[in-house]
Amino acid sequence: MSTRRVVVTGLGVVCALGNDVAAFERNLFEGRSAISPIESVNVSTMRFKKAAEVRGFEPSELFEKQELSILKRFSQFAVTASREAISDSGIEWADEESRRRTAVVTATGAGGLTDLDDQYENIFRHNKPRTPPMVVPQSMANAAASFISMETGACGPTYTVSTACSSSNHAIGLAFHSIRSGAADAAITGGSETPISYTNLKAWEALRVVSNDTCRPFSKDRSGMVLGEGGAILILEEMESAKVRGAKIYAEICGFGMTADAHHITMPSVDGPVRAIRNALDDAGLEPEMVGYVNAHGTATAANDVMESKAIREVFGDHASKVAVSSTKSMHGHTLGAAGAIEAVATVLAIDRGILPPNANFNEPDPECDVDVIANEAREVSVDAAVSNSFAFGGLNAVLVFRRF
């Protein structure tokens, strides 16, 4: 059994709650929901009108012209978050060997597919004879991972994971395991997603899971999920090398568990998430009693929140009443392939600052959701360990465990 341990030394984020970690943290702990009427797409024909959009993000101030020709919005978010995380961590690659020992593992559900509306419109409606030349490389799911690798010179294991709403947790978990196993010494990892396009909103509308109210996870009057866009990146490092260079350490990432429901394309089961949380705790070598906070998947759909509450009850037993639960999707929306990364940043900040972020928009407890929801106001509580859940359409579950360092 390997004794290598892995720590989080840098954070970067771009989402509706904030275009950097400082703004994100402020709004997160103040419980401000960033869900508002959609501005970037005409939603007059849609049954829902709200999302958590990134505002005030100016690509031309962040990227050169040629870079913009190969970076669509989902990549721009990931690269911007990676720059913040790298700067925050102070990590430097002094030699070729250290670059070879650094992994880049990103995540996205749909990648650039949601950005193709303009091309289809040009080709099919306007009979344009051509698309711009970079549509293929800018749309590929690994566009951000490749760009981050080229920009930093990091040339260890580099790839992109796509498992819908669990993408980022799978990516971060695999990056963590790569370092713990000795395959890498550091990783730039996280995910991004840009679901706010006309065609994609229509597709979500047809699924009938999106609320036209707002996102109220675990609240009895919840009426569905609300989409969000964004990206987040974490810098993971092998603990000893991080200590040697005097890195600031936010938390230890110590457990990763993954399972499949093998059940239904959209209806979650209790068993799959239960096994994923248990696997993650086993991987961390932690007893359930050490966990004080769960950053829930908490989509605010009828099905998820009841299932997830049961799963938490089943894993934690009597201790469940001492586990505080919040879904920060109530504030930054459901960012799908980016969700696990943004929520990992929230969870790591919660551990480091000793403040648990609230579950915003909470009105009324639901007897079917028998968990201790952090209703609307943050709690100043220092927890030893925290769990962050992601459960995807297709029944794919990925759970991360972090602990205080």
Place this chain on the structure above:
Amino acid sequence: MNSYIAEKTISVIADFKEIDKDTISVETKLVNLEMDSLDALNLVFELEEAFDITIPDEQAFETKTVGEMVSGIENLIEMKENEDAGNGEEE
């Protein structure tokens, strides 16, 4: 050489490179414009859009100077006009 096409080509290159068009002439060698393969690909697209032509793969990157580029574009415009005229006669 058609001066309108030459001027428009230079103008497209100048806009693309974000440089003063007075620094470009038909004698300018493309290597001196410091373009990598991505720039070249994007510039070919900009020229196709500007002149409403389709530049074949085998001609896209063979020119050495702006003047050769202008000649190539002239030929493509001429071919397209002949084709359009031919199609017109059939109707």
